[in-house]
Amino acid sequence: MASLNFTQLGHKSSNSFAEFALTRHAPPSFTRPTRVGFKVFASDSQAEPDLSVCVNGLQMPNPFVIGSGPPGTNYTVMKRAFDEGWGAVIAKTVSLDAAKVINVTPRYARLRAGANGSAKGQIIGWENIELISDRPLETMLKEFKQLKEEYPDRILIASIMEEYDKAAWEELIDRVEQTGIDAIEINFSCPHGMPERKMGAAVGQDCALLEEVCGWINAKATVPVWAKMTPNITDITQPARVALSSGCEGVSAINTIMSVMGINLDTLRPEPCVEGYSTPGGYSCKAIHPIALAKVMSIAKMMKLEFNDKEYSLSGIGGVEKGDDAAEFILLGADTVQVMSFLLGWEHIIFHT
Numbered sequence: 001m002a003s004l005n006f007t008q009l010g011h012k013s014s015n016s017f018a019e020f021a022l023t024r025h026a027p028p029s030f031t032r033p034t035r036v037g038f039k040v041f042a043s044d045s046q047a048e049p050d051l052s053v054c055v056n057g058l059q060m061p062n063p064f065v066i067g068s069g070p071p072g073t074n075y076t077v078m079k080r081a082f083d084e085g086w087g088a089v090i091a092k093t094v095s096l097d098a099a100k101v102i103n104v105t106p107r108y109a110r111l112r113a114g115a116n117g118s119a120k121g122q123i124i125g126w127e128n129i130e131l132i133s134d135r136p137l138e139t140m141l142k143e144f145k146q147l148k149e150e151y152p153d154r155i156l157i158a159s160i161m162e163e164y165d166k167a168a169w170e171e172l173i174d175r176v177e178q179t180g181i182d183a184i185e186i187n188f189s190c191p192h193g194m195p196e197r198k199m200g201a202a203v204g205q206d207c208a209l210l211e212e213v214c215g216w217i218n219a220k221a222t223v224p225v226w227a228k229m230t231p232n233i234t235d236i237t238q239p240a241r242v243a244l245s246s247g248c249e250g251v252s253a254i255n256t257i258m259s260v261m262g263i264n265l266d267t268l269r270p271e272p273c274v275e276g277y278s279t280p281g282g283y284s285c286k287a288i289h290p291i292a293l294a295k296v297m298s299i300a301k302m303m304k305l306e307f308n309d310k311e312y313s314l315s316g317i318g319g320v321e322k323g324d325d326a327a328e329f330i331l332l333g334a335d336t337v338q339v340m341s342f343l344l345g346w347e348h349i350i351f352h353t
Contacts, residue, residue: 051063051064051087053087053335053336055250055313055335055336056183056224056249056250056313057224058088058155058182058183058224059153059155060087060088060155060336061085061087062085062086062087063087063326063330063334063335063336063337064086064087064326064336064337064339065086065087065088065089065090065157065315065336065337065338065339066078066081066086066088066089066090066338066339066340067090067252067317067338067339067340068090068091068092068093068159068185068187068228068340069092069340070092070130070340071089071339071340072089072090072091072092072159073091073092073133073135074135074143075143075146075147078091078143078147078156079147079150079151082147082151082154087155087336088154088155088156088157088182088336089147089154089155089156089157090157090158090159090185090338091140091144091156091157091158091159092132092133092140092159093132093133093159093160093161093187093190094132094133094135094137094140094158094159094160094161094172094176095132095133095137095160095161095162095163095172095199096137096162096168096171096172097137098133098134098135098136098137100194101131101132101133101134102131102134103130103131103134104129104274105274106272106273106274107128107129107130107272107274107281108126108127108128108129108130108272109126109127109128109261109262109271109272109281110123110125110126110127110261111123111124111125111126111127111261111262111285111287112124123285124285124286124287125261125283125284125285125286125287125288126283126284126285127259127260127261127271127272127281127282127283127284128256128281128282128284129192129272129278129279129281129282130281131190131192131194132161132187132190137175141175141176141178141179144156144158144176144179144180144181145179145180148179148180148181149180155182155183156180156181156182157181157182157183157184157185157226158176158179158181158183158184158185159184159185159186159187159228160172160173160176160184160185160186160187161186161187161188161190161199161200162199163197163198163199164197164198164199164203164209164213166216169213169216169217169220170216170220173217173220173221174220177221177222177223181223182223182224183223183224183225183226184217184221184223184224184225184226185225185226185227185228185252186214186217186225186226186227186228186248187199187200187228187255188200188201188203188204188210188213188227188228188229188230188239188243189201189204189228189229189230189231189254189255190230190255190256190282191230191232191255191256191257191258191280191281191282192258192279192280192281192282200230201230201232201255204227204228204229204230204233204239205230205232205233205239207238207239207242210227210239210242210243210246211242211245211246214227214242214243214246214247214248215246215247217247217248218246218247218248219247224249224250225247225248225249225250226248226249226250226251226252226313226315227239227240227243227244227248227250227251227252228251228252228253228255229243229251229252229253229254229255229295229299230254230255231253231254231255231256231257231288231291231292231295232257232258235298236253236254236295236298236299237298237299237302240253240299240302240303241302241306244303244307244312248312249311249312249313250312250313250314250315250335251299251312251313251314251315252314252315252316252317252338253292253295253296253299253314253315253316253317253318254288254291254292254295254296254317254318255282255317256281256282256283256284256288257282257283257284257288257291258280258281258282258283259280259281259282259283260280260281261281261283284318284319284340285319286319286321287319288318288319289318289319289320289325289328290319291318292316292317292318292319292329293316293318293328293329293332295318296314296316296318296329296332296333296334297332297333299314299333300314300332300333300334301333303333304333313335313336314333314334314335315334315335315336315337315338316329316330316332316334316336316337316338317337317338317340320337320338320339326339
């Protein structure tokens with residue numbers, strides 16, 4: 001069989017799409033940890049393709065990452081992800097005081113394909129009103145340390161979010177870094193993540209606030225930092241540009257889309273409904289995939305045009321259910337692809353397609 005060469009696709013300019021899909025990354029030229037491209041080869045002499053990728057100096061066996069959410073909520077599920085062969089794991093978002101977080105039940109609502117949302121229709125969308133981790137920070141830190149001791153060569157990324165308080169951000173960064181984690185992803189993107197405390201998308205939608213907080217974070221952090229972007233904004237390149245200009249090594253996109261899944265016409269209450277109450281939440285799953293592709297492409301083009309993409313990385317997120325979905329993000333310039341389809345048999349999403 002002739003060799004198949006599947007080469008990393010960089011963040012592209014406004015040239016032809018063919019050129020956009022074929023340009024390779026230039027070698028890194030700066031002192032902070034950086035990414036390089038990845039290559040996949042399949043030939044008669046090699047039984048399995050080489051999917052390894054180096055992103056911001058982090059060596060991963062493949063570019064497929066468990067994103068921050070239920071699949072990264074505790075030691076057991078993160079260990080399983082490493083055992084299954086995932087390239088990296090991003091833990092569920094943590095903050096200093098988990099006592100402020102109250103996750104209610106039920107907190108998910110489904111959108112089905114089919115006439116009038118038939119109960120037999122395929123699920124194409126989920127809304128969640130879940131907040132960040134409600135487990136004590138000390139518990140999560142203990143589990144981060146245990147995972148790094150057991151899997152020293154695997155990539156564990158801490159997702160963090162704090163209130164508008166420089167000292168709190170600095171303390172949180174210091175504590176997660178002491179566990180040996182390899183990188184940090186900053187949650188600037190949760191659409192229902194306590195905006196009254198200037199957390200989540202409340203920061204990601206305010207470029208002045210984002211610049212200030214990124215400055216605090218990058219002055220303190222000693223590991224690579226990714227800024228996770230919200231799609232709930234007119235031009236996603238604006239906060240992405242600010243994050244990179246303020247010292248972040250990469251950006252992740254997208255988080256969930258603000259939504260109201262629907263109204264129960266029997267109870268006249270929005271779904272999900274908790275003791276008669278509800279609130280808009282984050283929309284995810286297959287239905288958001290086209291939106292996520294467009295947002296990632298916009299960021300990739302901006303990074304190529306304005307940052308020459310040598311020092312930065314892009315992680316694509318949104319509606320990934322199979323290998324083809326991940327390949328689409330890579331073709332548009334993503335270096336890694338995150339999966340959070342926790343309601344699927346997620347070990348099959350990439351490796352068994």
